[in-house]
Structure formats: structure tokens, C-alpha cells
Amino acid sequence: MNIKDIKQPFIETFPGDFSGNPMQRITPKVVFSTTLPAGFESPQLIAFNEKLSDEIGLGKFEDTDLDFLVGNNLPANIQSYATAYAGHQFGNWAGQLGDGRAILAGEIINSSGQKTEIQWKGSGATPYSRHADGRAVLRSSVREYLMSEAMYHLGVPTTRALSLCFTGENVIRDMMYDGNPQNEKGAVIIRTAESFLRFGHYELASAQREYNTLQELLDYTIQNYFPEIISSDTEKYKDFFKNVCTRTADMITEWFRVGFVHGVMNTDNMSILGLTIDYGPYSMMDEYDLNFTPNTTDLPGRRYAFGKQGQISQWNLWQLANALHPIIKDEKFLEDTLNNYGTYFWETHDKMLCKKFGFDELLEGDEEFFSNWQGLMQELQFDHTLFFNQLEKLKVESDLKSLFKDISYTDLTDDLLKKLAHFIEKYKERLSKNSISKEESLHLMQKTNPKFILRNYLLYQCIDEVNEGKTELLKKLTHALENPYHEIYPEFSVKRPGNYDDISGCSTLSCSS
Structure with missing residues (x-):
């Protein structure tokens, strides 16, 4: 891979350097902190996305690239870092959060000028890990690696996955938060996106009353990721917010089209670019149920149930509007834009359903x-x-x-x-x-209704096999998800078998990862 072509998109623009020390702490007035991956002695490659690597400009995998895929022995041109953000979690203000297990390597620009950020997930603690270890378990890593690619091929805006590796370490997790912690195999994925900026980045700057930093961050975002915005002064910030609303509505509509339930739509899990991000306790829907949530943490309130994803996205945009108000300073505009969101969303949703029915x-x-x-x-x-x-x-x-x-x-x-x-x-x-x-x-x-979706029971089977060192089902699922509008494997085009009902880690999922 062309690792030496990776550049730093964020680090020269905003202040904040904690000299690579990954101690967990509150970092006021800081957008990012430089930090290093933990490093792993015995990593092992499980899967590498050759097609994505070629597309973003990294080229073919070589054996010497394994170290980079888990964050070992970084080239001199790379200064890795984690970003700080805040968020509303399950409707409550959670204060400062941040990249607790994600570390950014930088940005690659391919021959067409396309920019792609590259990020390790599960590579160790950062200043934002909040007393956690920054690692990730195999089961959650397999789930994100496969589902992010499945969503991409379904035509849903999403982050993507470049690689999946064993770390050679075990990590301890209490999967169902029931006082029964277990050793699980650790893993690291590399995920990619045009940008990993979230609603929470803007919420944090606003909550800290760092309005100059908030405006700088907005200007940076608009200049780099919203070329369609050509207005100036306050109007460009208004156009930005309208654009974010539209992208968010379009993304949620696609979730409804394919039957995807995110499971944890906190504001810190909302991409400013309208990408599906942070594949935690998600699920593709089997039996149709507007009240379905795959997340045990979301019970009994079911705040993030399938049928509520439209209204929750609007609620999240209200929180973003509050954060941007010190810059936009136009309450009526923000209120009108948010009130119009519901009209646009449901009209877009119903037009989508028209296509599903022909x-x-x-x-x-x-x-x-x-x-x-x-x-x-x-x-x-x-x-x-x-x-x-x-x-x-x-x-x-x-x-x-x-x-x-x-x-x-x-x-x-x-x-x-x-x-x-x-x-x-x-x-x-x-x-x-x-x-x-x-x-x-x-x-x-x-062309609207997929023949293949990545169901939880298939992921459950795949995780079991990968845990044993087998990759046959992983490769088969990868082939199927790359061709979701064709029935390549008829055995996958069936309803969930009854023996997978009510199985922890399959029909019920927690935020543990």
C-alpha cells in the first residue's frame, strides 16, 4: 500500500497536542489530541478489502503492510491523533466524549482527487477513552467490517471498511452487562470515510463557548466537504445546516428502504455528511416491526426503534441547531428549517416506498x-x-x-x-x-428491493467461524453483500431460522464491543 501518501487533514488547522500520552482526561478547548496506537506483537490478517484499497489510492496489500493495519511501527510521515466531541446519549447530555477506541492515521488523496480519511478502530486507548482500554472484540469488529460494506453495496451512504485483523490479544468484556465478563479475542479494523466529523464535534465547541473554534471548524467543513455551498457570510452557515438536514433525511430514508435499524442514534453517532457511522448494536430487520430495536440498552423505552428513526433524526438535528445558533443567530430560520424537515423526510420516504412497490x-x-x-x-x-x-x-x-x-x-x-x-x-x-x-x-x-441482506444470524455464524480461524463463510458473505440485488446464494434468501430466536449476540445485542 502507498502508506507514505497519507497526509494530515485536521492536525495543522486546529490546536491541541497532548504529546501522544493516551491518559484519559478532560481536554477543554481542544479539537484533537495526538496519540499513538497501542501496538500488538502477534497480529494476523483476517480480511483485506482490495477493491476499496485500489479505489482510494492505497493499492495492493503486501505482507509488510500488516503492521500498518493494526497501527504498529508507523511511518515517519504519520502523526496519528484522536478527536474530541460531545453528544446527547439516549436523549441526555453526556458532555465531552471523543474517539475512545478510534485513532486517525490521516487522509489519502487518490488520482482523481478524492479524499479519504483512514482510521483504526480498536487500536488502543486515547485521551477520550474514559477509563476504557480502547480495544475492540472480534465480534463487533466483524460486524462493522461486513455491515459497512454491505450498506455501501446496497447504495446507503456509509463509512467503509478496509481491513480486519486479529490483534493477538484477548480482551475482557461483559457482553450483556449481566456480571459475567469473559475473555474474547481482540481485533482491529481500519475504516474509511470522506470525513468522520459528527454532530458532536460542533456540540462540544459550542458547549464550551469556543465560538471562534466552532466557526473555524464550520469553515473547514464547508470548504473541504460541501463544495456545492457558494454563498458567503452567515448565509453559508445556513446553507450548510439545510444541506446537513437534507443529507440526514436521505440517509434515514435509505435505512427504511433496506430495513436497517441503527440501534444507538446518539448525536455523537450522527455524521455531519449524512453517512451511516458507528456500527454498534445494529440489525437488519427480519419480521417487519416498527417497534423493533436490536439494542438491549434501548429497552424498555425503544427510543431508537426502527419506526422512530425519522423523528429521532429530527431531534438530533435540533441539538445541532442549538449548537450552531451562536454562529447562525437566526432562530426563525433554524425553526423553519427543522419544521420543514419532517415534511421533506416523509415525502422522500413515501416516494421511496413507491419504488419498492413498483x-x-x-x-x-x-x-x-x-x-x-x-x-x-x-x-x-x-x-x-x-x-x-x-x-x-x-x-x-x-x-x-x-x-x-x-x-x-x-x-x-x-x-x-x-x-x-x-x-x-x-x-x-x-x-x-x-x-x-x-x-x-x-x-x-x-433495483430498489435487495435480494440479500446481512442478517444477524448470518453474522452470528460468521463470527463463530472466524473465532475458530475459519474464513469460508466470511468470504461467501462478502461475495453476497457485494451483489445484494442478485440472488447468488439462495440459502441466504430465507427468513431467520427459529433456532436463532432470543440468542444473545444474535437477536439481542448490547453496546459492549
């Missing part, structure tokens, strides 16, 4: 149709992804029980089948209002 445009009455569909899905306990796959196969002569019985997580009684039949008739009526052909409608569905 409708060419949003018509009056579609909102009621979608609402009825949501109720039916929950009552029939249909698998979200498989429902649309089967709907694409619907013919005039189709027997509904035969077509849909294998995608339900309950028995389809005669009463439920009658309700399904009624809905299908309404669906056919709505299809008849299309101005496109049946073939065009089907094509619209096929």
Missing part, C-alpha cells in the same frame, strides 16, 4: 395505502425483505398462501389470508394507475 409516482391516497401495508406486515409478521421479493413474483393466477407462507414468522390462518387477499386487490388497483408498463414497474422494484 409505483412510478406518489399519488393522493398512497399515504393511507402505506399505512395499511405497515399494519398488515406487523399482523402477518412478514419478513420485510422477502415480502417484496415475493411481491415481484405476483401473478394473476398466484395462490397467495403458497406465495407468502414461507416468509411469515407466524401461521397464516384463513382470517389472515383474507386480509392479505384484500390488500393484494388494493395493490393491483393501485398498480393500474401507473403510467409505466408492467415490465418497467418490475424493473423499478428489482
